[in-house]
Amino acid sequence: MPVGTQGSVKAIEHRELLAEDARIILGNTYHLYLRPGTEIIQKAGGLHRFIGWNGHLLTDSGGYQVFSLSDLRGISEEGVQFRSHLDGSLHQFTPERVIDFQRTYGSDIMMVLDECPPYPCDEEYAAKSNALTVRWARRSKEQEAKTERLYEHEQALFGIVQGSVYPAIREESARMLSALEFAGYAIGGLSVGEPADLMYRMIELTTEILPTEKPRYLMGVGTPENILEAVERGVDMFDCVLPTRNARNAVIFTSQGRLNMRNAKHATDFSPMDPACHCYACRSFTRAYVRHLFKAGEILALQLATMHNISYYLTLMRSAREAILSGTFPAWKQSVLGTIAVDESAE
Numbered sequence: 211m212p213v214g215t216q217g218s219v220k221a222i223e224h225r226e227l228l229a230e231d232a233r234i235i236l237g238n239t240y241h242l243y244l245r246p247g248t249e250i251i252q253k254a255g256g257l258h259r260f261i262g263w264n265g266h267l268l269t270d271s272g273g274y275q276v277f278s279l280s281d282l283r284g285i286s287e288e289g290v291q292f293r294s295h296l297d298g299s300l301h302q303f304t305p306e307r308v309i310d311f312q313r314t315y316g317s318d319i320m321m322v323l324d325e326c327p328p329y330p331c332d333e334e335y336a337a338k339s340n341a342l343t344v345r346w347a348r349r350s351k352e353q354e355a356k357t358e359r360l361y362e363h364e365q366a367l368f369g370i371v372q373g374s375v376y377p378a379i380r381e382e383s384a385r386m387l388s389a390l391e392f393a394g395y396a397i398g399g400l401s402v403g404e405p406a407d408l409m410y411r412m413i414e415l416t417t418e419i420l421p422t423e424k425p426r427y428l429m430g431v432g433t434p435e436n437i438l439e440a441v442e443r444g445v446d447m448f449d450c451v452l453p454t455r456n457a458r459n460a461v462i463f464t465s466q467g468r469l470n471m472r473n474a475k476h477a478t479d480f481s482p483m484d485p486a487c488h489c490y491a492c493r494s495f496t497r498a499y500v501r502h503l504f505k506a507g508e509i510l511a512l513q514l515a516t517m518h519n520i521s522y523y524l525t526l527m528r529s530a531r532e533a534i535l536s537g538t539f540p541a542w543k544q545s546v547l548g549t550i551a552v553d554e555s556a557e
């Protein structure tokens with residue numbers, strides 16, 4: 211899922227996302243609540259109409275942003291109090307209010323408010339924090355049942371498994387949330403600085419518990435390598451700013467590895483960014499031209515690199531689905547890992 215924090219996937223238009231067959235994008239409850247505010251979005255007839263997007267929308271609960279971006283004033287049983295990173299104004303998010311906001315947005319997939327503990331955090335804190343997250347999840351589920359959708363389409367609500375890097379707490383979290391019967395389950399609190407093999411272990415023990423017939427969504431992950439390892443462990447959905455953020459820094463993902471389009475070696479390279487890619491940017495322009503655009507500070511550079519990286523990620527996921535269906539995933543994964551081991555992005 212491409213990430214459109216402010217109701218816009220940075221440096222790419224909706225029609226270009228549709229051309230790459232993007233069917234769902236992310237919006238951010240915290241950012242959209244602070245600006246433009248839920249009232250304007252409701253007046254517009256919901257988030258789809260406000261941003262002119264006919265595909266699906268998932269909005270995260272804002273929990274992660276409250277803990278990472280805002281000036282946190284306190285966590286209580288009731289909810290979380292914080293000061294806006296924009297103007298310092300004081301706000302409170304509760305599990306119930308966050309559901310109400312997402313009813314206003316009309317998100318196809320709503321997320322519960324959770325506490326995302328930092329890494330590292332001690333076991334006692336992780337256990338206490340997870341217990342609170344589970345109690346908040348129960349209240350979110352009750353609020354979902356008590357409130358009506360405001361627009362015609364259905365809205366699904368996902369729970370979020372936490373528990374830091376402690377197996378027993380992760381398992382407890384996955385079990386308690388499964389009992390609440392959410393429409394789908396997210397795995398949160400990973401890719402926050404822990405080693406990759408620890409992240410994979412946490413994913414594995416979580417997906418073993420979560421119901422197999424419901425979608426599993428790994429939040430905020432990650433590199434193509436991370437995604438393939440998580441798919442192998444039973445994860446279905448991903449979101450990450452990596453493809454779009456890297457693109458704006460001239461780093462692109464290709465079938466020949468990770469390239470930095472600012473590198474001098476591309477100055478007279480008149481081949482496409484990725485010869486194996488069918489996106490508009492690769493069909494129409496050369497590495498030499500894209501490098502020139504980056505060097506000249508042209509906005510088109512960001513647009514072309516973003517379009518390509520989105521295309522690369524969506525193609526990767528489509529190919530993963532095909533490989534799973536044809537029973538060739540392990541061999542396919544090894545071949546892709548071989549191509550992405552090349553990394554000249556730091557040169």
Ligand SMILES: [Zn+2]
Pocket residue numbers: 483484487488489490491492493517518519521522
């Ligand atoms: Zn491309």
